[in-house]
Amino acid sequence: MSTPGVDRPIRVLLADDQHLVRTGFRVILEVEEDIEVVGEAADGERAVSMTRAVRPDVVLMDVQMPGVDGLEATRRITGTDDPDGPAVLILTTFDRDDYLFAALRAGASGFLLKNGTPEALVEAIRVLARGDGLLAPEITRRVIATFARPGAAADPRTGEAALDELTPRERDVLARLARGASNAEIAADLHLGEATVKTHVSRVLAKLGLRDRVQAVVFAYEHGVVRPGG
Template sequence: MTGESPPIRVLLADDQHLVRAGLRIILETEDDIEVVGEATDGRQAVELTAAHRPDVVLMDVEMPHLDGLEATRRIVAAHATGGPGVLILTTFDRDDYLFAALQAGASGFLLKNGTPEDLIDAVRIVARGDALLAPQITRRVIAAFAGPASTAPGRPGTGGPNGPGQRRLAELTEREREVLVQLARGASNAEIARRLMLGEATVKTHVSRVLMKLGLRDRTQAVIFAYEHGVVTPGSAAN
């Protein structure tokens, strides 16, 4: 384990025993990761999350009694601040799962055909409070939300010019709004720093303030928010 930092506490939620066993073996080879429990369905995932307070929940989508998407909603709702990050892990590369997972409050979406290194990196990213979205998935989010409203599954309205989202937007400084635009284009902190000629530490501070002022959990929600509220318009994502 690096330094004196406590290990990352992970809860596994999957109805297949062999999958859980494989995930445990991969994760527990790392000194900074500890598997604290295993759930066989979504209902148990919610219960064990409350009992063990993990940092990350690895959540399958299709499970008995309660599916992973509804379990994610319940976990996020019960732990609005300081709760675990939920990393959706599935074999299904489907847009309906992707959007439902993001709308449920998931912090990441990872396909089971990834490598062990991908999984370990994903757990660490989500544990430190960042969102994980593979580049190809980010492009799909942008494509859906940059198009007509009817093409974005479950896309809510902006609430009009006087809606709560627009009022929160008005609280952003000019620089914070520029950072939000870059987030919506899928830029990393390093890319934002280069484009806006800022230090990466300064960018990180701006990102945190943007998320706080807009009441968002992570960068993924910032992408969706920016398109929903007209901060970025169709065709501007590549600029």
Template sequence: MIRVLLADDQHLVRSGFRVILETEDDIEVVGEASDGLAAVERAAQLRPDVILMDVEMPGVDGLEATRRITASTGEDGPAVLILTTFDRDDYLFAALRAGASGFLLKTGTPEALIDAVRILSRGEALLDPQLTRRVIATFARPGEVTPQRTADLGELTPRENEVLVLLAGGCTNAEIAEKLFLGEATVKTHVSRVLAKLGLRDRVQAVVFAYENGVVGPSRG
């Protein structure tokens, strides 16, 4: 059973999400929060698998709440899916840097929301391909990237570095396997090792990390 926490300052929105999700046999809404501080507290109390997080909430907003939750729980914590009505790049980039594993607009379909919850519950990341292109385009602009974290890239093997570069280009496991002449199972193992060595939660964070730390850029991406 996938345990979900809803964080949104609008009661009707939370009720709508609850109705959508609880029609599924494998999803259970275990709690709600009407602001970011309550979301942080409820996340610690309820230990959900996935948190649906609004951005604009009173007091502590959804981005700060996401930072606090991911910082305190690490890789074993809940996956945060940012849901917002605002299609703004600054929200998108801030959400990814805060540790969110997914970003969806509230204008999407109920089916898309259900699929997103299941994807994040499996430890995978979710970002619309159009948004991925925007992330890459922004991080590829010279002079616009300031490293947000440091890591020993020297820990990566040559093959793992190749995998990271392809991840940053938005390649799927199947595409990486084709480009490197490897089996998909082997690629999955390499991806897991890259994430573990760099302390990253998922593929989305790998894209951000690669551009922020100069692994790829305009001349290589």
């Protein structure tokens, strides 16, 4: 199976109701040799149908669009059993916690604000195409702050059955993922090889039914695997 960005360009679909915004994204991305824009959609319904038709690796998704919004479109795109389905990167001008957490729970693999740099956008696409999740640093801090508030986390029992499937080592890996550690940092901390850590991460995601590291962070805080500052 070919690897996007290595064996072939990363295929990107743009979903935004503003034509000028889509044009701006296209101009930024098309100068990159390892990225190819394969389509544009002006609403969520079209984004879902085009995703099925052109099978992008990454969908850049706006939140507020007419008809089906970006959050519902994300749920439809990520709610399939397709292991090769695209990653969704939410891009919005609205710096609001309700959008952030709704996007993550809808299955988005990353969340960036539109006031970021072109370089940050390009790097985010490459990160998601590799199968990793991405949150801007300020957003990661807000995720942790939200779950630090009394009563903010979900009842840990709701994830108990899934967590019981993890080995002690896999649970250690999940806890370190939730604190933002890279594979190299986890390997050093647990005295393991990076390849072994990568295997553990893959197994954790599979057993918990998660798409990527971003969802693992949210799951771990929601279900009490780690506590902010713990």
